[in-house]
Amino acid sequence: MPQKLSLNNFNLILTLALGGFFWALGLGGFEPLAAQELPAKVDSLKVLPQPLDRGTVGLVELAEGSADCLGDFDNRPIFFFSVKKDTKKPGSAAGIRWVGLFGADIMLKPGTYPLKVTCPGVGEARAQVVVRDKSYGVRVIKVPQAQVRLSEENQRRAAQEKVLVDQALATRSPERLWSGAFLEPVNGQVNSSFGRQTKLNGVLNPRPHAGADFLVPTGTPVKAPARGRVILTGDHFFSGKAVYLDHGQGLISMYFHLSEIDVQDGDMVDKGQVIAKSGQSGRVTGAHLHYGVYLNGARIDPMPFRKMTSRL
Ligand SMILES: [Zn+2]
Numbered sequence: 001m002p003q004k005l006s007l008n009n010f011n012l013i014l015t016l017a018l019g020g021f022f023w024a025l026g027l028g029g030f031e032p033l034a035a036q037e038l039p040a041k042v043d044s045l046k047v048l049p050q051p052l053d054r055g056t057v058g059l060v061e062l063a064e065g066s067a068d069c070l071g072d073f074d075n076r077p078i079f080f081f082s083v084k085k086d087t088k089k090p091g092s093a094a095g096i097r098w099v100g101l102f103g104a105d106i107m108l109k110p111g112t113y114p115l116k117v118t119c120p121g122v123g124e125a126r127a128q129v130v131v132r133d134k135s136y137g138v139r140v141i142k143v144p145q146a147q148v149r150l151s152e153e154n155q156r157r158a159a160q161e162k163v164l165v166d167q168a169l170a171t172r173s174p175e176r177l178w179s180g181a182f183l184e185p186v187n188g189q190v191n192s193s194f195g196r197q198t199k200l201n202g203v204l205n206p207r208p209h210a211g212a213d214f215l216v217p218t219g220t221p222v223k224a225p226a227r228g229r230v231i232l233t234g235d236h237f238f239s240g241k242a243v244y245l246d247h248g249q250g251l252i253s254m255y256f257h258l259s260e261i262d263v264q265d266g267d268m269v270d271k272g273q274v275i276a277k278s279g280q281s282g283r284v285t286g287a288h289l290h291y292g293v294y295l296n297g298a299r300i301d302p303m304p305f306r307k308m309t310s311r312l
Pocket residue numbers: 209211212213289290291
C-alpha cells in the first residue's frame with residue numbers, strides 16, 4: 001500500500017543563489033545556516049509505493065515545486081511535471097501537484113537508497129527509498145553449444161546495433177510528451193516474463209528479460225501507448241524489426257520482433273496511433289510482441305508502470 005513518509009530526517013539547504021544574495025549584501029559569504037532557520041519551502045516529499053519492488057516505478061510528489069526541480073535516485077535524474085489535483089477526492093483542493101517518476105532498475109540490489117530533490121532558489125529535500133527483492137524467475141534452457149555461439153559476422157553486427165540502441169536509450173528530452181494513462185500496445189495475452197533471467201547451458205545470462213511479451217499473431221497492429229517521438233527504427237539481430245519511442249524526460253518505450261514498421265525516425269506519434277505490426281523477426285521462437293519501458297535507463301516492468309500512469 002502507498003504510504004506517506006514522515007520526513008524526520010528532512011534536510012533543507014541554502015541554494016547557491018540564496019548564498020549569492022547574502023554574499024551581495026555583504027553578510028559574510030556562504031556560511032550555511034542551521035537547517036531549522038531556513039524557510040521550509042520544500043518541506044515535504046511523498047514517495048510511493050514504499051517499499052518499492054526492483055523492476056518497478058516509484059512516484060515522488062512535492063508539496064511545492066516547479067518544472068525546474070530535479071531529483072536523483074540511483075544516479076538517475078528525476079524530472080518533475082505538474083498534474084491536476086483530483087478534485088473529486090473529499091478534502092482535496094483545486095490546483096496542481098508536482099510529481100516525478102523514477103525507476104528501480106530490474107537488477108538494482110535490494111536495500112535502502114537515498115532520493116534527493118533540488119528546487120533552484122527553494123531548497124533540497126531527501127527521502128529514503130526501500131527497494132525490495134522480487135522473484136522474477138530463471139528459465140533453464142539447454143541447446144547444442146554450436147547454436148549458442150554467434151558467428152563473427154553476427155557478433156560484429158550485434159555490437160554495431162548495440163551502439164545505436166545505447167544512443168537512443170540515452171535520449172533525455174526535457175519536455176514531457178505524454179499525458180494520462182498509457183495504453184496497452186496490443187490487446188492480447190501478456191506472458192509476464194519481465195525480469196526473468198535465462199540460464200543457457202549452465203551459464204546465467206546477467207541481462208534479464210527487460211520487457212513484457214504479448215502473445216499475439218503476426219500482423220497484429222501495434223499502437224503507441226502514449227504520445228512520443230520515434231527515435232530509432234531498425235532490423236536488428238536480436239530484436240528483429242524494432243521501434244523506439246521517446247516520450248520525454250527520459251521515458252523510452254520499445255517494440256521488438258515486428259513484421260512491419262509503419263513510422264520513420266523523427267516522426268511524432270499520437271497515443272493510440274498504429275506504429276507497426278507484430279511478428280517474429282529477430283531471434284525468437286515464435287510470434288509475439290516484446291514491449292519494453294526504460295525510465296532514465298532503469299528497466300521497469302511496463303504493466304505496473306501503466307497502472308501508475310493511470311493515477312496521474
Ligand atoms: Zn520479450
